[in-house]
Amino acid sequence: GGGQGTQIDHMSEWTSLPSDTTELDLEEVPTQDQLVQIASRFTCLRSLRLCPGEEPPGDPELDFAAEGVRFPELRELVVEWVGLKGMVFTEDNTPKLEKLNVGCIPGHVSPFRLALPHLTSFGAEHTMLAEDEDGIGQxxxxLSRCPKLEQVITYKFRCLGDINFCVLPNMKEITLHRSECTRALDILYAPKLESVSLQAAYELDGFMLRNLPQATVSTVEALLAATKDARNKAREKALEVDRHWRVKSQERTLEARERNWIEDDQEWEVQSQPDADDSDDSAQHLAWGIHDEILAEHTSSVFSKEFSRLRKEMWGALLGASVEDSALPSCTVDVTNMGGGFRKGKLEAAVRGRVIIEKTPARDVYGMDMDSDSDSGDSSDDDMSQGSSW
Incomplete structure (x- = not known):
């Protein structure tokens, strides 16, 4: 009958369903053409589940952002064990989506882009984003482009990046349990936030909670644009330094000796051009001389310092100071098994009173507390210090 929910074990069966079907549960992965046909036929679909239960061999990656894929009434989407050509869900393909859950997506997903005006819940498990330059801050x-988002629950949702700013006007709960290769989450504004779990997010030492009521999605976009600008300028400076050292002259030799890079009886010898391929190729590195290695380390250091300086300067101009607001709800931050952990001293004074640190201490076989670190002490870490590779 019309409006029914249907579980489909074989792809050929969906063609017999009425066009007003509202729920569809597929246990076999469709092809891209079949996905287009499903979207075209079931325009009333409100719930779609693609869950084969295990990774099907040889199945193509599905592209929900491709031409012809649009689910105008879809409210809930669950995708598990399905290859995805990017994770792009916007008003163009799922304008009314409220709940999105993904799990066990093979490979490195790229691009990742959400912009959903009605999304309230996002979940992800055992899925990894691609760590490419286009994905920085995405x-x-x-999250910022989903203004109604209330809940983000993830487990082993990895590689979320070195830089993440967000504005979350309706967010209540964020869980990034075991989010490896995720180094930063800077929440500019989240007036309803009550719970953050960073449990076993070992590398997430760049967590920040601010209270900047004036911050908007445009602020996040400006911060990412500033980051890109800072990176480009830092690269240019590093390249300038690299070019300086590749000019063969007695002056360079004397300068290298003064820096104690080489012995007094040695000449400075490097390739005339840097290696265009920066991959970790052992044969190439064997071809390098020790001086090339010294120069590579030096230019990398120049880039990191310049990027950090420019970024801090640019971010500071855009962010401003947090506003104290006693009416905001308290926010529990779970730092159990977080490695370096998170300390309230990293927060601005205007925000510290809102935060409650929660930590289940690791115990030895005798039940004794193995972690003596304080969770409330000040930290000397620069709160804008995040990973930088050029």
């Missing part, structure tokens, strides 16, 4: 920006 996790935080995507």
């Amino acid at each position: 996790f935080g920006l995507s």
Whole structure:
């Protein structure tokens, strides 16, 4: 009958369903053409589940952002064990989506982009984003572009990046349990936030909670643009330094000796051009001389310092100071098994009173507390210090 929910074990069966079907549960992965046909036929679909139960061999990656894929009434989407050509869900393909859950997506997903005006819940498990330059900051920006989002629950949702700013006007709960290769989450504004779990997010030492009521999605976009600008300028400076050292002259030799890079009886010898391929190729590195290695380390250091300086300067101009607001709800931050952990001293004074640190201490076989670190002490870490590779 019309409006029914249907579980489909074989792809050929969906063609017999009425066009007003509202729920569809597929246990076999469709092809891209079949996905287009499903979207075209079931325009009333409100719930779609693609869950084969295990990774099907040889199945193509599905592209929900491709031409012809649009689910105008879809409220809930669950995708598990399905290859995805990017994770792009916007008003163009799922304008009314409220709940999105993904799990066990093979490979490195790229691009990742959400912009959903009605999304309230996002979940992800055992899924990894691609750590490419185009993806910098996209996790935080995507959350910011879903203004009704209340809940983000993830487990082993990995590689979310070195830089993430977000504005979350309705967010109540964020869980990034075991989010490896995720190094930063800077929440500019989240007036309803009550719970953050960073449990076993070992590398997430760049967590920040601010209270900047004036911050908007445009602020996040401006911060990411500033980051890109800072990176480009830092690269240019590093390249300038690299070019300086590749000019063969007695002056360079004397300068290298003064820096104690080489012995007094040695000449400075490097390739005339840097290696265009920066991959970790052992044969190439064997071809390098020790002086090339010294120069590579030096230019990398120049880039990191310049990027950090420019970024801090640019971010500071855009962010401003947090506003104290006693009416905001308290927010529990779970730092259990977080490695370096998170300390309230990293927060601005205007925000510290809102935060409650929660930590289940690791215990030895005798039940004794193995972690003596304080969770409330000040930290000397720079709160804008995040990973930088050029």
